[in-house]
Amino acid sequence: MRRTGIGVALAAALLLSSCGSGGDSGSLTFVSYGKGAYQDGQRKAFLEPYQKQTGVKVNLDGPSDNAKLRAMVEAGRVTWDIMDTDAFMAREHCGTLLEKIDVGELKDSFPPGTLSDCGVPAALFGLMFMYNEKTYGANPPKSLADFFDSAKFPGKRVMYAKDPAIGQLEAALLADGVPPDKLYPLDVDRALKVHDRIRHDLTLAQTYGQQQQAMVDNQADMALVVSARAYSALKAGGTQWKRVPTKVPVTWDVLVVPKGTRNKDLATDLIRFISQPEPGARFAELSGAGAASTKARPELNDVQRQIDVLSEDRAEEKVFINADWWTANYSKVVQSWTAWQTS
Template identity: 60%
Template sequence: MALLSSLLVSGCAVSEGGADSLVFVSYGQGAYQAGQRSAWLDPYQQRTGTTITIDGPSSTAKLKAMVEARKVTWDVVDTDASVAAANCGTLLEPIDSSAYADRFPAGSVSRCGVPAALFGMMFMYDARKYGNHPPTRLADFFDPRAFPGRRVVYGGDPSVGTLEAALLADGVPADRLYPLDVPRALSVYDRIRPQLTLASTYGDQQQRMAGGQADLALIVSARAYSLLKSGATGWKVVPGIPTPVTWDVLVVPRGSRRPDAARDLIRFASGQEQAAAFADAAGVGPANATAPRPSSPYGRELDIWGDDRKGQRVLSNVNWWAANRERVVRAWSDWTTG
């Protein structure tokens, strides 16, 4: 994720702002943040006259420091769903989304977090490598004998479905996935360790795939969308397989200067039109389940909430991740560096 901030208002610097301003925090330059700007922030600014500045990257550590110092300059933050579950009432303000909570997939709305985007952990392969013998099962990613080749996954935070994919591939039923058997998941990755590259960033993973440095990949759908749009159309999605699903949420930091306006922006972003526009621009699944599905061919191919994927979705247990993230991230980090 880029460390440079992007500003909605040209020439403005990130600051605490005035009575008619909000600071929106996202992940840095790219289709994802640009989609938020075009689908949510520009229209909201035009409708309300509120000046919106984008800051970033989203960081729980920075948010915690702001709240504890009582110097909060952020108003709306895009973050992982488990962060909202773990910090509701301490770092985050409650959001009363009862009037529109039924727009979202069951179990995805929390007291302090409103879904922003859905992501599938997609299994993709380079068709130029495998020709008429493509992978057809999630287990094929972890089978270097049947499918020799270079693998790549994002090596950072594994809560995006990295461990869930390994356990599903190893035969764990979706309804018995949690609590995650982390040692078993790591042992599945041991099978491909000599063939596996751990990308330092999502951008690095995408570049390796586009540059011919990988043959198979587990990649979040938003990055898969960027990959295909960039012209790397030799990469194909393995259809009809279990797919871990995670989501980001919009939250209001405790101590925001304008919490009511922040909640209003979140409500606006949750509308059908806004959700659909963001999904089309960023290649994510629209969080609003009543929104029209993505219109582009790549968007439809990667839409984890499409009707044809109903039996394939395996939703993350965000409460389990909220309680276990630190331990699991440490175990994953030890494995990746050991």
């Protein structure tokens, strides 16, 4: 879901000057996104129980960085064993930068299209349409089309701008009447024209934290926000925000194993542990993100139930992105998305 990176040459230089010789059979290094409910949930639901059960020490590192992983592999000095990253990276670099992962009998435990040879789903995220109840009161928006209709629903909109692959384009096309099964190949120009309708009312947040703060501080009236951040906003006091029951683009993160790690078998074992229903359910309860396993049954609190878009009774709302299409087109779409923002 989130692409991060520093220059490959710089990363390689840092690695060559500072890395050790790799892991050993008694420990693993798991890389995630840094401090926050998401990584804390992984530590408490995945890593600590695995360490307790097996005696294998699991070191938590971060933040996840695709360019740094590439530099490690190309320098032959791999010190990471598992990294949490976007689904496209796993498809684009399978067999070159990443090891193939065999999850065995768990292969049917994930939503269709989310598992790939080198990427095992770790968490699901829905791009939710939420509105500020203080603004709209008894006349709330009811569909995605309302987010893109400033005449019918005046007000400030906010969405995350750095990565266009979390569902913003899909949301625009769904709002414009494109059926979910006809979304791909994405008509990017059409999607951007839909966004043009609200251009003067749209705040393009450069970080998820900026978007979350705008919601909590009543600096916006509507938001397209990933479910984990919606949960964080509600927990931080933004209880005036309500979910619109409408179509929700769904994305996911995956766990990958860098090619050349000394601990491939142990890393695979940890990923299999993580992919079981019980750890997945516990992670969802702690983080506010969706469990990757379709067999997980998390016991959600009242706040989580408000923004839960992945439950079986909301199956009609979920629209999974096409990761294969995004893998082939990501760079080109980023260029169009960036040019639109700066035009």
